[in-house]
Amino acid sequence: MNILVTGGAGFIGSFIVDELIHRGHDVTIFDNLDMQIHPDGHPPDYLNTHARFVQGDVRDYDAFHQVVREAEVIFHGAATVGVGQSQYEIKKYVDVNVGGTANLLDILVNHTHQVRKVMVAASMSSYGEGLYACDEHGPVRPGLRTEEQMAARDWEQHCPVCQVEIKPVPTPETAYQYTSSIYAQTKKDQEDMVLNIGRTYNLPVVALRYFNAYGPRQSLSNPYTGVMAIFISRLKNDQPPVIYEDGFQTRDFVSVHDIVQANMLAMERDEANYEVFNVGGGNPMTIRDISLRTARLLRKHIEPQITMKFRKGDIRHCISDISRIQQKLDYEPQIAFDDGLKEVIEWSDGAHAKDLFEDATRELRDKGLV
Template identity: 65%
Template structure:
C-alpha cells in the first residue's frame, strides 16, 4: 500500500479525501493542528477516519512537518486558514499558516530526503478576483474590482472598462490572469505558485486544483469565516435571517465536497494531471439569494434573507468555472445535483450544534471599514 499524507486532513474537505483514500486501500496519514476556530475544544472530530494515522501538528512547525512526510509517496496539501474578510485584519496569521506553512513543505521537498512522487495543492478561485465577462461591443473582458465609489451609489453591476456598458458573466478559464484582492487570495496563490514552481524544478509532479465554492457535511457551522452555505445554514438553524450584501444577485459556482474528492482522486491517479492547473466546480452559477432561499425551503422554515444593499470591500460580482479542461483531460464530471447536495447538508446539520457568530464577525468587519 502506498502511504499518502493529507495536511489539514481533519478538516472539512481533507477528511472526505482521507475517507476515499482509505476506501481505496491507501495507507493514510493525517497532519492537522485542530485549529480551534474550526475544531472548538481542539479535539479530533468524531467523523475522523479511525483507519488513518493521525498526527497532531502544524505546518508552521518545520520539524513536525518533515517527520510527517517520512515514507510518504503522495501529498494532498489541504491545510490553510480560510476566510476572505478575516484575512484583511489577521494578516500575519494567514500569511504564516498559508504562505510560510507551504514554504516549509516546499523547503522540505527541496532539501530533505523523501520519497514524495506527487503533490496536489488546494488552490482557490479567489485568486481570479472578478470572473470573466462578455461585452456586446468589446468582446471578452476581465475587469478589475468595482470601485467603492460606484458601489456606494448602489450600482452593483460590472461595467466594461472600455465602453462602460454592463457586462454579462461567462465561465472563467484557467488561463485568466489572476487578480488577487485579499490577503487570503494572495496566500492561496502563493501556495499554488510555490508547489507548482518547486515541483517543476525538482521533477516532483505537482497539480493545483482551484476549488470554487465548496459545500457539504462537516463544514464548521460555528465558524463565521467559512463558506457562505455553512454561514447561512448556521443562521437558519438559529432562526435568524441570512445576511446578504449588495442585492443578492451576485453569483458563484457551488460545488459539492464529493465532487472535490472526485477531482482529487483523478488528479492523483492520472499522469495527464501532472504539472497542470484545473478549475474544480460545476460550471453553473447560482446567486447568493438563491442559496439562502433554497436552504430555508429545504429546512422547512419561512425565513427570508436580509438583503442589506451594503457591500464588503473586495467582493466580486460574478465568478463561475469553465470546467472543460478537467473534463477533457481527466474525465471529471460533477455528480451531485445542487438541491440533492443541499438536502445532504441539511440532514447532517440537524445533528450538529451551530453557534451563530455572524453578527459578531460582521461587526468586526464594519469596525475596520471593510463594510
C-alpha cells in the first residue's frame, strides 16, 4: 500500500516508517525538520532510504494536499511536543497540532483521495491526573494540585471526599480528559477532530494515546523532549539530572518498539476502527528511580538534584490501563524496561547530546511556570 507518515523523520515516526518498509509498503515521509528536533536542518542519518522523503509542513495546505492525495493509509504523527513550552508558545502549538490536523481533515473531506484509514498519535497528557483509589470511597479523580498544596510540599493527591492520601490505579480510556497544558489540549483536540470526521464520513480512524515513550532516536538536544532523554543528555555532559518535587512521582514508560506494534495492529485490525486505545507499558516507575538507573548504566557517579520545587500544571501520577488494546487487538508490551533502557544507552554512545536544560528552565522561570 501507499502509506503516508507525517512527522516520519522524528523519533516515533521513523520507527513506524522502518516497520512499514520492512512489511513491503511504499512509504512517503512528510516532515518539516523542525529545528528544535533537527538542529542542522537536514534529514537524520537514521532515515530509511527506501522511503520517499518530502520536506513540508502540515500548516501548508497545498503541500500537504499533494502527499495526502497519493496515500491509502495515513499515520498522522506530526506535532509540536512540549508541555511546559506550550504554555507560552501557544499559537505555535495550536497552529501545528490543531491547525495541521484541520488541514488533513479538510483535504480528506473536500478533495478526491484514496485514503482508507487514518491513525492519529494522541497523548496520555490529555488525562491530566490519572485515576486514583481511596480505601473508603473507591475510584476518584482529583483535580490538579493547588499551588498552596505544592508550596507546602504536600506532593501526593488526596481523596476529594475524606482528604486522606490516595494511591494511583490504572487509567482507562473512558476516564474524563482533564487537560492541564496547551499541549495536552491540542492532543485532545487532534483525536476529537479525527474521530468526529472519521465517524461522520465513514472513514476508519484510530486514536492511540501514547504514554511516556522512550527509545533510540529521541533527541538528546531537545530540552522539551521526554524525561529519560533529558537525563541522558545531562549525565553525558557530567551534569546532575534535575528532578522537581521529591522524585517519587511516577510515569508509565513504553518502548518505541511497542508503540510501533500498536500502530501496526491499529492499521491491520478492523476491530480498531473508530476506537481510542491507551498505549503504555503498564509498569510505572518513579522519576528518581529512572535517574539512578540511567546514571548507573552510563557509569556516571552523579546523584540527581532533587529540587523540592514544582512546575505549574505537572501531574503526580498517571498509569495506563491497557486492557482494551490487549483484548481488542492482542497488544502486549514486548520490551522490558531495563532492556529498553540499555538499548537507549547503547544508542546514545554515538548520539549528539547538547545540554540545553538550563536554557529551557530559564524560560519556564521567566514565565513564572517554575
